[in-house]
Amino acid sequence: MAFTLEEIVRRFGGEVVGDPSHRVGSLAPLDQAGPLQLAFLANPKYLSQVETTQAGAVLISADDLSKLAARDGRNFIVTPNPYAYFARVAQAFIDLAAPKVAPGVHPSATVDASAQVAASAVIGPNVTVEAGAVIGENVRLDANVFVGRGTRIGDGSHLYPNVAVYHGCRIGERAIIHAGAVIGSDGFGFAPDFTGDGDARTGSWVKIPQVGGVAIGPDVEIGANTTIDRGAMADTVIEECVKIDNLVQIGHNCRIGAYTVIAGCAGIAGSTTIGRHCMIGGAVGIAGHVTLADYVIVTAKSGVSKSLLKPGMYTSAFPAVDHADWNRSAALMRNLDKLRDRIKALEAAVAAKTPDET
């Protein structure tokens, strides 16, 4: 399969500079591409590679194109965002190459008679769809996926193997949920019901029922083995186009604003609200009941214990250094008050000896 540059810009936008009838069939990096391949320039520092590339055509911004010394006999697609353009074209080539999966319900699947499954959906081996669930058009549920009663899966969504979505949740259109993710498990809430202290303490933790759901907007991607708890009373909410990596925990009644990205191993405790367009780094921990403004960036491994109400970048992590050096500083750090007291004493001593002229 190959497409003319004209066909590509008709579908994805941009403008051809060069021969619109030139055909390309795949993508490759600038320094490896051949005449039947499309390459892209996302970073101006590789501009010299564009001069020498054998690529059949190059995705490039108008600005970078204007800097090129020689472009005669070469082909370009001019677009303001070559990297995103590359991603879209690459996805289209992959979709064309992928084996087609026939719609229908695998004979080993268990689909309740009251569930609605679109005829275009692909329901894989050993999938369970409970009563009243609604599976949209072109949805793909891979092997062993579980969809609880009354849960809705939006059109075009793809749930990879072993994903479990509990009852009463809503997944938006075009969701991608990777293997082993769990959506709608109970939030972590218990009322203490103890009397007495120490060894004499008796009683127990009483489970707070979790009767909210999880509501996920369109175009959300959720990583492998990530967990998103259902709300206690109201829903946990993930807004549109949020992207969540693997092994992330999101507590009950959180709200994650649109376009926010959350990297792997992050954990967000219950009832926290994160704004739109935030970037939460890997292994970040965020306390419960706090609010992050739009456009907040929290760098990897940092911990957030209070609300961050202004856009900006926040940090509380140290980079690893030589172990012995670290231990020396860490010991002083634990005794900073003593250093401070020595400074105070020095200040007093110096002041006492300073005559009145100051």
Add this chain to the structure above:
Amino acid sequence: MAFTLEEIVRRFGGEVVGDPSHRVGSLAPLDQAGPLQLAFLANPKYLSQVETTQAGAVLISADDLSKLAARDGRNFIVTPNPYAYFARVAQAFIDLAAPKVAPGVHPSATVDASAQVAASAVIGPNVTVEAGAVIGENVRLDANVFVGRGTRIGDGSHLYPNVAVYHGCRIGERAIIHAGAVIGSDGFGFAPDFTGDGDARTGSWVKIPQVGGVAIGPDVEIGANTTIDRGAMADTVIEECVKIDNLVQIGHNCRIGAYTVIAGCAGIAGSTTIGRHCMIGGAVGIAGHVTLADYVIVTAKSGVSKSLLKPGMYTSAFPAVDHADWNRSAALMRNLDKLRDRIKALEAAVAAKTPDET
């Protein structure tokens, strides 16, 4: 379904003040409840809402009730712990409303002939129960649950979809284990068997067989995708009424004391003992082979590398601050020894110039 206040106190305790024949059918917050709803006052700062609520009845402590200006024509259930009482009543309403699942083994399940499954148990689609396993009364195993050979699941337990419990483990009564949790995977133990150094090193890691099991007491809840490893020789032990959140890792041969709660993303390395009534915050890391006393609290994101033998609250986490500010302090922190040396030099200089009068 609705119940008189008298019916409620007969089941859950407490004392009616007002009309015992008043009926309520659901629960709601004080500021939203109507005459057929039960509300609760857990925090005295909302006492004024009790004055104005439309709730059919309010759960309240005797102390708070005594502070109310007007209570004529109002209904109360007086209990020392309105929040726990609320949780219990809410659970009962939910249980009544939940669709009844008929006991029995789903035809797609694979249950070994030598396994014992109580007639009252619900065995869902694609469940696997291996040889010699014992599934207690009223147990519910959801879709794709795996129960290994010889493992026992206590009466009244509920294992959500895709839970895997390896062979030779015991789960106590009334356990709730959320989707994707893994109980009884091999502990992480390898004997180094290498010779030579640097590039010349040869050999391998030799796996230490893990032949202990996991023993879990009654009334334990385990979160989604949490992992609890089996012991190397003896069992890993989780005592009664321990509550564990999502994505928690518990290493081989740990013992977690009764009533302890562990928040999401925490990790506890092997052979560590945690006391009773402890609270382990989110994303806390605890080293192997250490001991935490009863009533230890470790705040979120902290790391524990040594035993904590006294009750109390322990911390080693910083809250995220402005990135540039953090970096400035972090650079100084890495050079604390230089600051300390400057203080020393000053002390020497000041002492040298101080006459004998001091």
Add this chain to the structure above:
Amino acid sequence: MAFTLEEIVRRFGGEVVGDPSHRVGSLAPLDQAGPLQLAFLANPKYLSQVETTQAGAVLISADDLSKLAARDGRNFIVTPNPYAYFARVAQAFIDLAAPKVAPGVHPSATVDASAQVAASAVIGPNVTVEAGAVIGENVRLDANVFVGRGTRIGDGSHLYPNVAVYHGCRIGERAIIHAGAVIGSDGFGFAPDFTGDGDARTGSWVKIPQVGGVAIGPDVEIGANTTIDRGAMADTVIEECVKIDNLVQIGHNCRIGAYTVIAGCAGIAGSTTIGRHCMIGGAVGIAGHVTLADYVIVTAKSGVSKSLLKPGMYTSAFPAVDHADWNRSAALMRNLDKLRDRIKALEAAVAAKTPDET
């Protein structure tokens, strides 16, 4: 089942001192072993237990054996590494005792006609093997395992329940992959395609297709619910004999060098290279696009944000201390620049008053 010491050394090496025809049938610690049991001395500080043990034979190093006062009438197997020897013998006893599982494909499994499954493999209940996958000799796929199209599972590997290996991956020989692990999920990569700022921002994240795979060498063990993402263009690579604990995240295009061990809850961001024989502690976070040399040790809970190009031990974690003490130091830490300024002022004051004699 019992074996003579001669039979054992014939299989596992070492040398018998004492009676080669003595038989042992299981293993036990020195202080609990009886005449039919094999014990081991790995740590010289327990040498006195060897003097008094009732064990039928003791695994011991030549050096430790030479320190024994009396060894008449006792049996030993002399080996340079008694602990590794113990592990190997223990595994052999366990393998003998384990119930034999007949090879074959469980009737509830779904195996594509174009997949190749060795006759000696055990394919459990509800397993899915997609088109073109290759399942090697003596492989064991437990309940609900998913193997995507074209993926190869090496001879002798054991995948525990609910493991998902996406399409186009290669698992080496003798892999052990614990329940719920996910291999080959999409790497976390999105091209920003936004215009405008603040509330006026429009656009979306465009998914970067992830068309690399995961290539895993021989003798690798992977813990429960661990996730390893597929590469964007090239493969994510896990070299031979790497051992990975539970709930670890490994990003796309990482390369983990041979014999490296990674403890639970660690997270490694994309395109990072870790050398051979490294030890990554629990809950360590490592940034993307960095390189760790061979023989690097990162202690638990530390964060790595830059390359560590020299072997050695690196740290950035604090141990938890009393909460109030910590908060006092943490407040000073956030104001280290003020302490530094006070030191500067003192230095200036002291210098100003110091006569020219210095």
